[in-house]
Amino acid sequence: MNPMQQHGLNLTRRWFLRDCGVGLGKVALGSLLADSLVGRVAAAAAAKPSPVNPLAPRQPHFAAKAKRVIHMFMAGAPSQLDLFDYKPELAKLEGKPLPPSVIRGQRYAFIRPDAAVMGPRYKFAKHGKCGAEISEIMPHLAGIADEICLVKSCHTDQFNHAPAQIFFNTGFQQPGRPSLGSWVLYGLGAETQNLPAFVVMSTGSGISGGAACWSSGFLPTVYTGVRFRNQGDPILNVSSPAGVDARLQRDSLDLVGALNQRRLATEGDPEIATRISQYEMAFRLQTSAPELMDLKTESKATLEMYGCKPEEASFARSCLLARRMIERGVRFINIYNEGWDAHSDVIGNLKTNCGKTDKAAAALVRDLKQRGLLDDTLVMWGGEFGRTPMVETNASLGRSLGRDHHPQAFTIWMAGGGIRPGLTYGATDELGFHVVENPVHVRDLQATILHQLGFDHEKLSFHFQGLDFRLTGVEPANVVKEILG
Amino acid sequence: MTAAGEVGLKMLFEKHYAAPLGRFRISVTTDETKAIARAIEDEVERALMLPDTELTVGQRAELRRAFLLNAPELAAARAEIDKLKKALPAPPTTLVMKERPKENPRATFIHNRGEFLQPTEKVAPGVLSALNPLAADAPRNRLTFARWLVASENPLTARVTVNRQWHILFGRGLVRTTEDFGLMGEVPSHPELLDWLAMEFMKQGWSLKKLHQLIVTSATYQQSSRVTPQLIAKDRGNLLLARAPRVRIEAEMIRDATLRASGLLSPKVGGPSVFPPQPASVTSEGVYAAKSWDESTGEDRYRRGLYTFTKRSAPFAMFNTFDAPSGEACVARREVSNTPLQALTLLNDVTFTEASQALGKLLASRAGTVEERVAYAFRRVLTRPATKDEVAMLAKFFETQKQRFVAKQLDAAKFAGTGESDVNERAAWAALARALFNLDEAITKG
Structure with a gap:
């Protein structure tokens, strides 16, 4: 072996060269090797991101309850007062303003602080053995009441959609910080080399953030979430151009690989070795992405449980795809459903959005459970803030019976991943305005999720521009121990 | 209204989004005459009432102006003038900062944790005490600060600037942390060189062009990037620059270089942003204020990357994939990642396919043997002559693919794009061009 090759081998990416090089890189063999090699790397990897492959699997700070996360982000902010946080007192006060002592100087975008109270628009009942109160508009969620943990005392710092969504995801209201999914990849690496480890799906009307x-x-850009699209290629450019068949693609990759290999031998730059291996992974993605998207192998019963039509992009299909991704080792999944911003017609808004999401979200939890995946998959459902107990009405904007933004209190639910099922945690006052029991700040949720994944949120940090940044920032953040199983 | 009596007026104030009604007024009159809006200004009307002898020069000019603007008999001439005026190109304009008047400076405070509602200590303009001071008698304003910033006694600005240029050319600054020259930044690897370059930069009138020339004509820059075991043993990370660095070029440059080598790149400078092709789903799905990405056609399809339209919530996909920041936060130093999504982009993206087709067409219509044309394509894409082996490997690939196209194992018409020459030839050359564009060397400087 010549000295240049020796140099290349000495460099940290050596296994790519030896095992994923041209000739050996055929699909099946390539992926088999890659996975077994990844296993070997994992055994040797420390908790710190390795300089080798930024996506190599790594051990967290302590034993984790959850290995993967599915976050159903209900962008636009669902009305907790009509879904989860039942306040009969609001019905009694309907039409009357709230006292200023409750409002405490809060200013609103659309309503006046003395706007009249609006009672719950839907009926509530107790469900499951745990007796969780859930609105009639979410019958499917009611059916899994004993599997989920309702947190009714969430609160945030942010009043508007984009900053609040960015804050929920990144711990800071302005763009530019790493998202939760990116931190998780940075901390844990990827379980699969055949699909992106952090996937983002969206079927709603658009995410302000x-x-x-x-x-x-x-953080390095390899930790960015990869969008799965509804139309065209699910992963951008995963299909070869028109007229290129598998053999031409393979021949091209072999040629490119062989020429790159020669260059590596003379230059000794490890980036070339990485490039060779990334081309092989791209080739595998061209097979694994269509395989993932192909729902033909799903039974009729499963499709029916989710309410999913295989050819139609929908929240339901995203949920089913999320389960398939979890089975294939995807680490972190965001499913966005934007459209909960009910400034008008709360009744119609919830009917539409619950119609789209309730069945599938509940099916996802059931399906993960029946496949034994719920134990180490943390599922979360919720928006960026809540909605006001007061009504929003505005003739010039054509609005009536709506609710404005409400950062002081909102509800989310979690399931699996070591979260205590059948628990309702935290409470708001009788008007649903302020949290009065066990407040859970967005930062506390972030700390809790990281904790379930095996991280001390104060220790998972990244040095940037002279500071050790972390997801939860410098304000106090606490793991919500009471909701852990 | 005819009868006397009370009138009730009920008003409902609402906001249209963030905008309530501005200044409004209600006027009441007992005059029966219907009010008519006048076309004539108050001053002009007053002047018209005056006797001729009392008119000032200014008022006369004002009356003349009003006459010229309003007289019906001049309407045709005015229309002509308006038309000519409209034909004039609008001068380019830009927003500028203006110093506030001395007697009305803005009070500036340190805010508690940056919260704008919590001002604490009031502060005055000044510079860091560790650096050279402002002239004692100079007013504390923007002009003074600008002069201080580029004063020859202050080498910092020039140092930071030359370091960033060095970073662009070498992939690593003389101070590695280009964004941080402070306590938490790294110390320079070559402090004297950094200082000399900074002084030279100022001496040459802050000309970036001259600075680039100075660096790229240096022996250090023109070295080979080839490494030897001795060099590795002595300096694995190439801190001492005994060899040229290998740097993967930036997102926009990858696009520009590919289009240039294919012959498609438009040299047009300036003008409104353009919309090069990208999958529709990038801007149509899950994006706030979704908009359709109306692909540019003709020349605008192949402009340099920097003219690409930027949408905050949905950045241009190819740039995003190759580590271009979204522009939401200031990034002095880009990440350089190496991912499968990048491979998919270079292999399958529309722009890169069109570049392959364009180069394929060019090669198909070029005279010479297959080997000669392979060598030509290689040089065009990689800017160096190919070795014999490399030519042989590429020529073999070309022949194999051509046979497959001829045998109709592959649909040449689908892959080749448009053109007059033999479709199988064009398709096979396009396949070869595509392979070249995907080489590590094609997107790496070194």
């Missing part, structure tokens, strides 16, 4: 919600911020 935009790409900042799944950005890697100042």
